[in-house]
Amino acid sequence: MTPATGRTLRKILAQYQKELLGDWLQTQLAASTLRPDLMRENELREQSRELLALLQSAAQNGNLEQTDGPEWAGIREFLARLSRSRAQQGFSSAETATFVFSLKQPLFTRLRTEFAQDAQGLADEMWIANNVLDRLGLYTTEMYLKGREEVIQRQQREMMELSTPVVQLWENILALPLIGTLDSERTQVVMESLLQKIVDTGASIAIIDITGVPTVDTLVAQHLLKTVAAARLMGADCIISGIRPQIAQTIVHLGVNLSDVTTKASLADAFSIALKRTQAKLPPQMGTTS
């Protein structure tokens, strides 16, 4: 048995680069996964050419059994860049991986003509080529997912920053309109910004408005109570407002104890009681219209 050396594979990659590229492009352009709406043909041609050149140089210098060596760093970097840009262009992960996998057909055709008489050699060499392309394809998918995850994480961070405004309604009165679900990470951010604002403004009452919180379960309620407790430690009373009828029902059904906290149905009610408690004086032009 001849050892699986990959010598022929290297030779083909070096000698028939142009022909391979031509065949490969033809396959890709004919395939159903082609997305002319997302990408122009010459861009695809450029990427194919670059990948083939990188594959050739990597295969020439590096080990075909392991695609994580330093010789493969160039092609890995190229694939990472490619999958990230394809993720942003709107390709699916299958379409992105197919870009690499579609090289198999032209490459295997070359191998077959090369090993016309030698079935054993052909099988060995094909196995190597198959392995290399599989690994590169899987790597592409991995990078694609990573690119997607980065996008998601960035959006999460941005949402987090946008979603916790603390506004001063009046002297000594803060309002915290919450929008979206409260998870533990967000609660932490909400708490921090609220407490910091209490320190900055010296407020004695904080109104937490949950009109924009879609559902309140035991966890969300617990987070709310934590925020209230932390604000109390800073010497500020909390009023929870904007409790919708369904949420009131859920809270009671869940057995959440909100009896220590002042609750109001609307922000207006909460504000008026906060004004009363702080004994705030309205400026004359506001209070004496009637």
Added chain:
Amino acid sequence: MEKIPILKMGRFLLVTIQVDMHDQLAMQLQENLTDRIVAVRARGVLIDISSLEVVDSFIGRMISNIAAMARVLDAETVVVGIQPAVAITLVELGLSLEGVRTALDVDRGMAMLQQQLAGQR
């Protein structure tokens, strides 16, 4: 040996905790404070922890204990100057200092005690 100073301000006592607490210091503070409350017939105790950046369950419990002792001696305790990070830590530890009054700073704490004293008369 470090010692936590207890200052008398009118009918109130002001305790400013500025060093890391440990068992012995806490015991000593409890002893000194209860002595002083009785000696000056204090009606209120202000504990200022604004210079504490880190708290643990030990300090949380100690503060609760001091408040309970002071209440027995008819003096209201107000804890003032809790930092945001400290407040979050205490809540996460499950120590929300129930039964202890809190205020943002010494000024407000003092006002709170005075108001209460006026109400009792």
